[in-house]
Structure formats: C-alpha cells, structure tokens
Amino acid sequence: MTDAAEAFITTRREGAILEVTLDRPKANAIDLATSRAMGRTFAAFRDDPGLRVAIVRTGGEMFFSAGWDLKAAAEGAEIDGDYGIGGFGGLQLLPDLNKPVIACVSGMAVGGGFELALSCDLIYAADHSRFALPEIRAGTIADAATIKLPRRIPHHVAMEMLLMGRWMEAEEALRWGLVNEVLPQDRLEARVWEVARLLASGPPLVFAAIKEVLRVSEAEDFATGMARMMNRQLPTIDRLYGSEDLHEGARAFAEGRDPVWQGK
Structure with missing residues (x-):
C-alpha cells in the first residue's frame, strides 16, 4: 500500500462502531492502490472483535464516489488489475464479512461508486443524491451491479439502468426499495449514526x-x-x-x- 493511497482513507472509532471515510478529491474515484487500501481497512474491521458495525462515507457533498478512476485508466492503469483482498472498493468480495455495514451516501454514486453502496447492508442517502451506471457509454459492463441490481429492484428497472445508463434520483431509489431512507443533508449523518448505535447494541x-x-x-x-x-x-x-x-x-x-x- 502506498502512503498516497493511505492518505485518502480515514477512520473514526466510537465504541464498537467504525466510520470509514474515503476522501479523494474531486470525485472520490477509486484506483487500484486506493481499492487495496480500502480492502485492508475493511479486513481489519472484520477481524477486530471489538468492532460490530461499520459506516462507509465519503468526503464532500457532490460525489459519494465516481467509481473507477477513469483518469487513471486513460493514463494506462489496468482495469482488471489487483483490487486487493476485498475486490473493487474493498467490500464486494471480502471473505467472511459477517458484520453490518451501512452506506452513508451524499451526492452522486456512479458506476463503481454505486456498486460500493450496493456492497453495504443498509443504504441511507441525502435527498440530493443520484445513482447511475454509465459503463455502457464507455463500452464496458458494470460487472457487480449487473449481478446485484436485478436482485434488489424490479428486473426491468434494473435493466433500464444497465442498458441505458440513466440516472435515478434518491426519491425514486427509495420508491424501489434500493435505499432505506432519504434525508436532508443536514440530518443524514446523525441518522446513520443513530442506526449504527442501534446495531452496535444488538446481538x-x-x-x-x-x-x-x-x-x-x-x-x-x-x-x-x-x-x-x-x-x-x-x-x-x-x-x-x-x-x-x-x-x-x-x-x-x-x-x-x-x-x-x-x-x-
């Protein structure tokens, strides 16, 4: 893991809760090094007996995450390189992760950023958040979302997002049951922490x-x-x-x- 990748990920611990923040301006995009660092962070959470719940959030309010770092790809980075122990974003392939993980989504969750949220057990979103899978326009497939999304929402709605790359607003995501709650930005994190504390007190x-x-x-x-x-x-x-x-x-x-x- 490079020091540069480490710098983009911070953690905050309160009792049995671990808050993980990805803050990689401008759009919280994830390259290979960042993905590997995230995987190590979530593996450490998994393996710590004193931790029971994780919160995944990102810096800023415009982008939750733009997903795969297309700038890095344009400069020659491998698209199918080593994403680390947890797969892309550190969560979707992490073995034996048997603790609840909550996504705190503020802003646009695009491509792999959307897939990062889908890797969590609960999703709470700010009311200005939007979701999209634009991979079709880049000539590639949203691999994890192609498997997961039709299992979460009606088939034809999922296929519309996958085949057309259209945007879904937060309220529509709530209507289809894709997110648990939609809240004003100034209430989002307090609500996520309330849920996290409830889970931390559970069995x-x-x-x-x-x-x-x-x-x-x-x-x-x-x-x-x-x-x-x-x-x-x-x-x-x-x-x-x-x-x-x-x-x-x-x-x-x-x-x-x-x-x-x-x-x-």
Whole structure:
C-alpha cells in the first residue's frame, strides 16, 4: 500500500462502531492502490472483535464516489488489475464479512461508486443524491451491479439502468426499495449514526449468522439452505446455537429486561 493511497482513507472509532471515510478529491474515484487500501481497512474491521458495525462515507457533498478512476485508466492503469483482498472498493468480495455495514451516501454514486453502496447492508442517502451506471457509454459492463441490481429492484428497472445508463434520483431509489431512507443533508449523518448505535447494541452472533446465511443461500435452493441451518453446517449458525448469548436472550425475555450481548 502506498502512503498516497493511505492518505485518502480515514477512520473514526466510537465504541464498537467504525466510520470509514474515503476522501479523494474531486470525485472520490477509486484506483487500484486506493481499492487495496480500502480492502485492508475493511479486513481489519472484520477481524477486530471489538468492532460490530461499520459506516462507509465519503468526503464532500457532490460525489459519494465516481467509481473507477477513469483518469487513471486513460493514463494506462489496468482495469482488471489487483483490487486487493476485498475486490473493487474493498467490500464486494471480502471473505467472511459477517458484520453490518451501512452506506452513508451524499451526492452522486456512479458506476463503481454505486456498486460500493450496493456492497453495504443498509443504504441511507441525502435527498440530493443520484445513482447511475454509465459503463455502457464507455463500452464496458458494470460487472457487480449487473449481478446485484436485478436482485434488489424490479428486473426491468434494473435493466433500464444497465442498458441505458440513466440516472435515478434518491426519491425514486427509495420508491424501489434500493435505499432505506432519504434525508436532508443536514440530518443524514446523525441518522446513520443513530442506526449504527442501534446495531452496535444488538446481538453480534445473530447478525453474523444472518449475513452468512444470506451469502451462502444465494447459490442454494430453500430446502438446502434450511437443512444447512438446522444441521448447524454453517460456522456462524453452529456458534450461535451453542452460545451463551442464545441463553441470555431467553433469560432476558423471561425476566422482562434488556439482554446483555457478549458475542460468545
């Protein structure tokens, strides 16, 4: 990792929450070195037992991220080079990421920037935000979005974005369920932190099981997925069903109190 790439990524920690900020003017575009640095940042989050939730945000209000750095590509950078441990943007291919990640989107999420948001579990957007996949106009494919987007919104709406590169405003994204909430810019970050704190107080072993089940079951039929859970064939399910937290949840319910989750 180069020092230059490191300089574009900052983190802020509050208890069990890690806020990761990409600030790479002018458009928060991501080149290979920045992608590798982001991957290392998110891998460190994944591997830190004291962290439970991550927030992904970017500097400025005009661009959440313009995605792949086309200027770098025009100067000869490899489009299919080494993006690092997590794939492009550090998240979409990161193995065993079983903690919730929230996207805090302010401004335009374009191409790979849109895909970065899609790699998160929850998306909160400022009301001036816009989304687009303009790769078609550059003669290439929005690879991750081609797989993910038709699974998130109606097929024909997704295909319109992929085939035509049209822009989607934040309110339309909310209408299709692509984002969780749309808020005024001055309320966005406070709302994201409110959600992050709520998740940080929740049961981490359950969150981990949910994320693994969702990830694995995408390639399986319903019966197979259910059998794998019932037979404790997934590591997170096996850990959850043998955990102290599972008993704590039952005790807390019976005693009429809030549970104290320890992640074990």
